[in-house]
Each structure stands twice: as C-alpha cells, then as structure tokens.
Amino acid sequence: MKKKQIKIVIAIAFIVIALGSVYAYTEFNRKATSTEDLKTEFNTSAAELIVEFEKDSKISNTKYLNKTIEVSGNIKTIENQTGFTIVLGDSANATSIRCSMDSSFVAGKNYTNGQAITIKGIYTGFNADELGIGSDIIINKSIIKP
Amino acid sequence: MKKTIFFLAMIAIVTSAYSQDKYFTKSGKLGFDATVPKSPENIDAVNKAALCVLDTKTGDVQFSCLMKGFEFDRALMMEHFNENYAESDKYPKTVFKGVITNNASINYTKDGTYPAKVKGQMTMHGETKDVEAVGNIISKAGKLQISANFNIVFADYKIVIPQLVADKLAKTAKISVDCLLEPLKK
Numbered sequence: 523m524k525k526k527q528i529k530i531v532i533a534i535a536f537i538v539i540a541l542g543s544v545y546a547y548t549e550f551n552r553k554a555t556s557t558e559d560l561k562t563e564f565n566t567s568a569a570e571l572i573v574e575f576e577k578d579s580k581i582s583n584t585k586y587l588n589k590t591i592e593v594s595g596n597i598k599t600i601e602n603q604t605g606f607t608i609v610l611g612d613s614a615n616a617t618s619i620r621c622s623m624d625s626s627f628v629a630g631k632n633y634t635n636g637q638a639i640t641i642k643g644i645y646t647g648f649n650a651d652e653l654g655i656g657s658d659i660i661i662n663k664s665i666i667k668p
Numbered sequence: 669m670k671k672t673i674f675f676l677a678m679i680a681i682v683t684s685a686y687s688q689d690k691y692f693t694k695s696g697k698l699g700f701d702a703t704v705p706k707s708p709e710n711i712d713a714v715n716k717a718a719l720c721v722l723d724t725k726t727g728d729v730q731f732s733c734l735m736k737g738f739e740f741d742r743a744l745m746m747e748h749f750n751e752n753y754a755e756s757d758k759y760p761k762t763v764f765k766g767v768i769t770n771n772a773s774i775n776y777t778k779d780g781t782y783p784a785k786v787k788g789q790m791t792m793h794g795e796t797k798d799v800e801a802v803g804n805i806i807s808k809a810g811k812l813q814i815s816a817n818f819n820i821v822f823a824d825y826k827i828v829i830p831q832l833v834a835d836k837l838a839k840t841a842k843i844s845v846d847c848l849l850e851p852l853k854k
Contacts, residue, residue, distance in 0.1 A: 554743040587757070588736070603848045604697035605716045620694060622717045622737070647734035647760055649719060655692055655852060660717055662737055 557624055557642055557665045560590040568595025568610040572617045575659055579648050586645040592667060593619060594640040600633055608633070608641065608664065616656040621664035640667040688851040689725045691776075691812050696720045696847035698733055702822075702838045709836055711745065713738040720847045722812065727771030729786060731764040731845070753827050754793060762792040764799065774805060781806045786816065793825040803845065812849040817842065 564586065566574075571593055575582045595610040598618055606627055611618035621641045633639070643664030651657040696718035702711045718733040735756040740746035750756040766788015768774070774782040782805045790799045803816025819840045822829060829837050 549744060550742070552743045553741065554739070554746060601695050603693065603695045604846065605695075607695045607717070620717065622695070646717070646736045649694075649732070649734070655694070655721070658694060660734060660737065662717070663739070 554663075556626070557590070557644065557663045560644070562592045562642060563589045564591040566591065566593055568593050568619055569612065571619060571659060572611060572615060575648060575657070576617055579650060579657075583648050587647070589645055590642065591645050591661070592640055592642045593621075593661070594638065595619065597633060597635050597637050597639060599635060608639075610641065616651060617659070618656060619659045619661060621661040624663045624665050627665060641665070642667050688810070690721060690723050690852040691849035692719075692721045692852045693847050693849050694719055696731070696845070698731075699844035699846070700738060700841055701844070702841040704836060704838045707836060710741070711837060713740045713746070713749065715739070718847065720814070720849060721852070722814070722849055724771075724776040727768035729766050729768060729788070733762055734760055735762060736760065753822075753829075759793050762790065764788055764790040766799070776805075776807055776812065779808050784816075790820070792820075793827055795825040797824045810851060814845060814847045814849060816845040819843070
C-alpha cells in the first residue's frame with residue numbers, strides 16, 4: 523500500500539515538473555503578440571484623438587498608455603527612414619499622430635498623402651512640443667486595417 | 669534707396685526663414701544590446717521613433733525617446749524591461765542633451781564623412797549622468813546621417829539587476845544611434 527502511494531506521489535511530482543518546464547519554456551520563448559491578434563480597446567478618429575491630447579495630454583496619456591487603438595484619418599506624410607512611419611493628421615495642425623509601422627508592414631500598395639486610412643497599433647506615449655517641431659502622439663507596431 | 673532696403677530686408681527674411689542651421693528627425697533608430705558575450709541568448713531591442721535635433725551652428729544635439737518604444741523579440745523580455753528595469757511607467761522618457769565638441773571641424777554643407785565627438789548628459793530612469801560618445805556624421809544631399817555607439821552602465825542609472833539573471837544580462841548596455849536628419853524649415 524505504501525509503495526503505491528509513493529509511486530503516485532512520484533508520478534504527480536513528475537507531471538508537475540514536466541508541465542512547469544513546458545510552461546517556462548513557452549513563456550520564455552513567447553513572441554510579442556502581433557497587433558492583428560490584439561483586441562482593439564479604443565476606436566477613434568485622428569482629429570478627435572488630437573483634440574483630446576491638446577486639451578489634456580496627461581489625462582489622455584494615462585487613458586491610452588499601452589492600449590491597442592484604432593485611428594482613422596488622413597495621411598499627412600509617409601516617412602521611410604528606419605522602417606516606415608505613417609503620420610496622420612491635418613497639415614494645418616502642429617500636433618500629429620506618428621504611427622511607426624510593424625516590421626510585417628510591406629509598402630506594396632501605394633499610399634498617398636491625404637488618403638483616408640485606418641491604423642491599428644499600440645499607443646506608446648506623447649512627445650510634447652519642446653523644440654518647436656510639433657507635438658506627437660506615438661503609436662507603435664502599427665498595421666493598416668483593410 | 670527704399671527699394672534697395674526693401675529688397676535687402678526681403679533677402680534677410682527669406683534667408684533667415686530658410687536658414688538650415690537646424691536638422692531633425694522624429695524617426696531615429698536607437699539600438700540597445702545587453703547580451704553577455706558568448707551567451708546564446710540575445711538581449712537586444714530597437715526603438716524606431718527617437719527624436720533628434722541638431723543645431724549645426726552651435727553643435728547642440730538632443731535626443732529623446734520613449735522607453736515603451738523599444739521593441740524586443742521576446743514578449744517576456746519586453747515586459748521585464750518595462751516593468752522591472754526601466755520602470756517605463758514611472759520614467760517614460762530618456763533624454764540626452766549634449767554638444768558636438770569638434771563642431772568647428774565639420775562642414776555640414778559639404779558632402780562627406782566627418783568624425784564627431786559628443787559630450788553631454790543623459791537622463792534615464794530618473795538619473796542624470798555624463799555621457800561621451802564618438803560617432804560619424806555623413807553629410808549627403810542636404811541631409812545628415814548620424815551614427816554613434818557608446819556604452820552605459822546600468823548601475824549608474826540605478827537599474828538593479830537581480831542575482832538570478834546576473835549571468836544572462838550584461839552590466840553595461842551597448843547603445844547604437846542611427847538617425848537621418850533633415851533640415852528643419854520654420
């Protein structure tokens with residue numbers, strides 16, 4: 523009887539260790555979730571988002587930080603320096619939304635300035651205008667919603 | 669006479685409005701590498717939205733980046749970086765303010781590669797420390813390509829590395845800077 527109990531305990535311990543190491547291994551190798559699979563927490567337009575940040579950037583910052591948001595607006599400019607950045611906003615306004623595109627983004631299609639698009643990404647932070655070059659709402663790992 | 673003054677004034681206005689003393693980018697690339705030599709595990713990240721402004725007249729240079737903007741390959745590493753080490757919620761931004769010490773020897777308007785020495789202060793994790801770096805400035809077709817490498821010591825910025833991972837994480841991080849600056853038009 524006792525031998526059986528010991529066997530069961532050993533078996534359970536073995537299973538726990540095995541499961542634990544599998545969990546540790548997958549957790550360790552876990553890749554960042556692709557933006558496509560993230561659940562959208564906020565849905566807004568570029569103009570509204572800019573107004574919100576111009577009103578109170580601190581409150582807006584805490585509201586959106588690390589959140590997945592979808593922003594619809596017109597393309598202000600497209601930059602291709604170190605990976606693509608699509609800037610949304612109005613050229614008359616100094617504040618704009620800078621969407622740093624995910625590495626999965628391929629500029630196969632031609633996007634033109636002024637074109638209306640929807641971008642999904644993770645809000646990363648707000649760069650206040652300290653140097654006279656305009657404030658920026660930074661969105662990271664962005665993808666374009668079809 | 670009046671015409672001449674008007675004309676000269678116009679030239680002055682135009683040239684001052686388009687004087688290309690200042691260069692900037694909002695999509696500079698900053699690399700971060702804290703891999704222990706010979707370790708099979710790479711600990712590196714990249715930030716593609718760094719801000720950089722350079723005043724060619726004075727040699728003043730400024731960088732700033734959001735800590736949350738660093739992208740790691742592994743999700744867990746990124747979480748640890750933001751939560752345990754950089755404490756990105758508390759200290760969202762890292763700023764470097766410095767000056768190019770050999771600014772006079774760089775001819776920004778002439779195409780070419782110029783070695784540059786930068787001296788300044790970096791504020792990260794709530795701590796400000798002196799930083800010196802050597803890099804290159806490549807002037808090409810009116811744009812400036814800046815590249816530099818330097819090391820930072822985590823302990824200087826009061827970033828504590830737990831004993832458990834001390835052999836996986838280097839005590840210093842290699843920082844690489846890669847920015848393409850465009851003239852700032854006012």
